Amino acid sequence: MKRLVLAVMAVGMMVAGAVQSAEALNNPGGIGGLESLRGGIELETTRAADPMKRYPRDQGTIDSDYVYQPPLIPHTIRNYEVSLNANKCLACHSWKNANEMGATKISVTHYQSPRKGQVLSDVSPSRYFCLQCHVPQADAKPLVENNFQRVDALR
Template identity: 50%
Template sequence: MKKIFFTSAIAASVLFSSIAVAQSVETLRGAGVAEPVAVEDVFQQDEGRFTRNYRQQPPLIPHSVDQYQVDLKANRCLSCHDWTNAGERNAPTLSMTHYQDREGNQLDTVAGTRWFCNQCHVPQADAPALVENTFEPSN
């Protein structure tokens, strides 16, 4: 009987202490979860292309890709940049390395290892550095 009472007392104290802690937690953004928070448009896409900072750097994307679908079923990037469409869309063609499998065999379609463009390519933005650094581009 004492063991059950003791166990119940511990469970009750843990429950009440967790409720007290949960009530004192505040969000980092200063608003409730369901409240919309206005965000300023700080960074704008640049019209011109940025130069690459090091050899073999993947090219930056000079346009917005916010609404692009890139998943297992679809890749919106290929509607302009695939070799079959690039000429009529006046877009840069993918490198031939994107059409090679792991063994180096040429494929007619983009290799699965290169399907998710945003693994390597990111939209260019003239954004301030997140941390101080002394990086200088290579010559």
């Protein structure tokens, strides 16, 4: 009985190998008919870079699409450093600098400890890396199609 099972498995593997060989002849790229966000291009093939995303200038406040959405950034952030040693965002948006720079102040929630709700004298370490939640609004086509609808109360 074991020999019969092994023989059937061996024949099945040979047939599968023949099918894969036939697919390789029909699809010489070897990507198996899959298509990624890069398109149907092999990884080894170099393609032209996508055009740079455009960030609208002087766009002003961008409306929220859902409740508790972090505000979107209405300007480019190219060359902004946000690291352990520096946070370019705070140069304009901290409570100390916002009025002088004409920028929106960061929320008081960014000065609270997330565990105990204690008010801190500086931005909470959990809120220091702005780009975890806030992203610039770009004039770019969506990567994937969707039918998201804005919350009715925010229209």
